[in-house]
Amino acid sequence: MTAKLELKAIKKKLRGRQVLDGVDVDVNQGRSLVIIGGSGQGKSVTLKCALGLMRPDSGQVLVDGADVTKMPEEIRARVMRKFGMLFQGGALFDSLSVWENIAFRLINADHVNRTEARERAIEAMRKVRLAPEFADVRPIELSGGMQKRAGLARAIIAKPDILFFDEPTTGLDPITADAINDLIVEMVKELGCAAVSITHDMPSARKIADEIAMLHNGKIVWRGPTAMLDTSGNAMVDQFVAGRADGPIQAVV
Amino acid sequence: MINPFAPIGRGVLSTLAEIGRFSAFVGRALAASVTPPLFFGQLLRQVMQIGYFSLPVVGVTAVFIGAALALNIYVGGARFNAEQFVPNIVVLGITRELGPVLAGLMLAGRVSAGIAAEIGTMRVTEQIDAMTTLSTDPFKYLVAPRVLAATLTLPVLVLVADIIGVMGGYLVAVNSLDFNGAAYLRNTFDFMEPQDVVLGLVKAAVFGFIIATVGCYQGYRSNGGALGVGRAATNAVVVAIVLILMVNYLITAFFVE
Ligand SMILES: Nc1ncnc2c1ncn2[C@@H]1O[C@H](COP(=O)(O)OP(=O)(O)OP(=O)(O)O)[C@@H](O)[C@H]1O
Numbered sequence: 453m454t455a456k457l458e459l460k461a462i463k464k465k466l467r468g469r470q471v472l473d474g475v476d477v478d479v480n481q482g483r484s485l486v487i488i489g490g491s492g493q494g495k496s497v498t499l500k501c502a503l504g505l506m507r508p509d510s511g512q513v514l515v516d517g518a519d520v521t522k523m524p525e526e527i528r529a530r531v532m533r534k535f536g537m538l539f540q541g542g543a544l545f546d547s548l549s550v551w552e553n554i555a556f557r558l559i560n561a562d563h564v565n566r567t568e569a570r571e572r573a574i575e576a577m578r579k580v581r582l583a584p585e586f587a588d589v590r591p592i593e594l595s596g597g598m599q600k601r602a603g604l605a606r607a608i609i610a611k612p613d614i615l616f617f618d619e620p621t622t623g624l625d626p627i628t629a630d631a632i633n634d635l636i637v638e639m640v641k642e643l644g645c646a647a648v649s650i651t652h653d654m655p656s657a658r659k660i661a662d663e664i665a666m667l668h669n670g671k672i673v674w675r676g677p678t679a680m681l682d683t684s685g686n687a688m689v690d691q692f693v694a695g696r697a698d699g700p701i702q703a704v705v
Numbered sequence: 706m707i708n709p710f711a712p713i714g715r716g717v718l719s720t721l722a723e724i725g726r727f728s729a730f731v732g733r734a735l736a737a738s739v740t741p742p743l744f745f746g747q748l749l750r751q752v753m754q755i756g757y758f759s760l761p762v763v764g765v766t767a768v769f770i771g772a773a774l775a776l777n778i779y780v781g782g783a784r785f786n787a788e789q790f791v792p793n794i795v796v797l798g799i800t801r802e803l804g805p806v807l808a809g810l811m812l813a814g815r816v817s818a819g820i821a822a823e824i825g826t827m828r829v830t831e832q833i834d835a836m837t838t839l840s841t842d843p844f845k846y847l848v849a850p851r852v853l854a855a856t857l858t859l860p861v862l863v864l865v866a867d868i869i870g871v872m873g874g875y876l877v878a879v880n881s882l883d884f885n886g887a888a889y890l891r892n893t894f895d896f897m898e899p900q901d902v903v904l905g906l907v908k909a910a911v912f913g914f915i916i917a918t919v920g921c922y923q924g925y926r927s928n929g930g931a932l933g934v935g936r937a938a939t940n941a942v943v944v945a946i947v948l949i950l951m952v953n954y955l956i957t958a959f960f961v962e
Pocket residue numbers: 466467471489490491492493494495496497498652
């Protein structure tokens with residue numbers, strides 16, 4: 453079985469620093485992979501390379517076995533249509549209403565008419581449990597948790613094959629965070645898609661992951677099923693999971 | 706040993722690199738502006754934002770410049786008994802030079818900074834990345850409508866500025882310099898040639914293009930949070946003004962040849 457998404461030997465240098473130094477990771481259809489790792493270890497950069505928002509210096513990004521980094525622009529854009537992404541800060545368009553945000557790609561890329569797009573946006577809002585009365589307000593008027601829900605609705609509206617989540621629970625209270633975790637699990641199951649999330653929130657990782665990979669110094673240093681997390685036998689994983697300052701990983705403050 | 710030429714060389718190199726990046730951006734912006742799809746709703750919005758809402762500031766600038774110009778030419782003309790040339794020189798100065806340049810400079814402040822701040826904020830809050838993941842090209846959705854709107858509406862604004870500027874001169878000439886109103890207007894229109902207005906409108910279109918592309922470019926490449934957005938807006942104004950004044954001279958020289 454070819455993986456839905458596979459990153460092969462991805463290298464990326466930024467401002468003279470080798471941020472990614474050969475990242476290898478893959479995820480199959482219907483599976484949820486969570487990448488954990490410390491701040492500044494290149495988790496977001498990994499995601500940006502996978503999404504085509506950043507071009508890796510070398511290595512391959514394979515979607516259904518085809519390397520998107522070598523595709524001509526139009527074909528790559530077509531492959532990218534299978535992607536959905538929830539941004540860390542929500543990244544909602546503040547000049548548009550909530551429903552126009554959620555229906556953005558339907559209106560602007562898929563040429564769905566506005567009446568139908570609005571109906572589908574409100575249906576997506578119902579799925580993420582965002583009350584329809586918020587459809588016409590500006591994103592700025594929503595709370596952080598509600599913005600996450602709106603971002604999630606926007607990411608799933610076109611039924612993507614691969615969903616990406618950048619720190620979906622950061623900045624939320626534990627109860628709201630858990631509700632978002634539940635929603636992510638539910639959406640991934642419903643869509644049957646592959647999911648790649650990055651987080652340093654361990655309860656969240658345990659909840660949404662089938663598999664966990666740890667990124668450190670530009671490489672994947674450990675990878676295994678979620679159940680193995682506490683018995684990984686890897687000192688760096690143990691330190692990260694326990695949240696200890698002393699160990700093989702030195703905190704950079 | 707410290708090489709005194711090293712900083713100069715580094716400066717030249719980074720300036721050249723910047724020119725290269727800007728040129729590449731302009732190329733992409735042009736390509737996005739002239740190929741489908743066109744986001745018509747966004748274009749209309751920008752025409753309102755850039756064109757319509759700039760009318761007051763351009764109008765006020767034009768009427769006062771026209772009036773001041775009439776007074777100055779009257780005083781200068783009086784030194785060799787050429788006061789009667791006030792209408793001719795006012796219309797020449799306004800249509801060929803002051804209309805487009807002042808409208809360009811006012812819009813460099815109002816529009817370039819606004820575009821840079823808006824797009825810069827979208828950049829640092831990942832809205833531009835989000836747009837890309839929603840299968841919508843930000844060059845099509847954000848850049849092209851602004852470039853088209855500015856390039857198309859600035860000539861219209863300048864035409865309005867020309868009329869209001871001549872009006873300003875007329876008002877001063879008739880009310881405080883004892884000119885005959887009908888004669889003033891006749892002199893204005895008899896003397897003015899189509900090429901004067903055309904030169905002004907060509908300048909206006911080019912200035913509009915500069916204003917929008919510089920604003921978009923500075924916003925697009927901004928980073929570093931609120932500080933970066935502020936820097937982008939300031940840079941946009943400075944770069945747009947310098948480019949407008951340089952290009953103004955080049956276009957004028959070209960037309961005078
Ligand atoms: N656009 C960029 N330009 C230059 N350097 C960048 C850029 N984006 C990230 N970096 C650098 O790459 C490194 C990794 O950043 P990244 O955002 O991937 O970290 P992260 O693992 O997501 O951390 P966090 O958990 O804090 O979000 C950092 O040193 C950062 O300064």
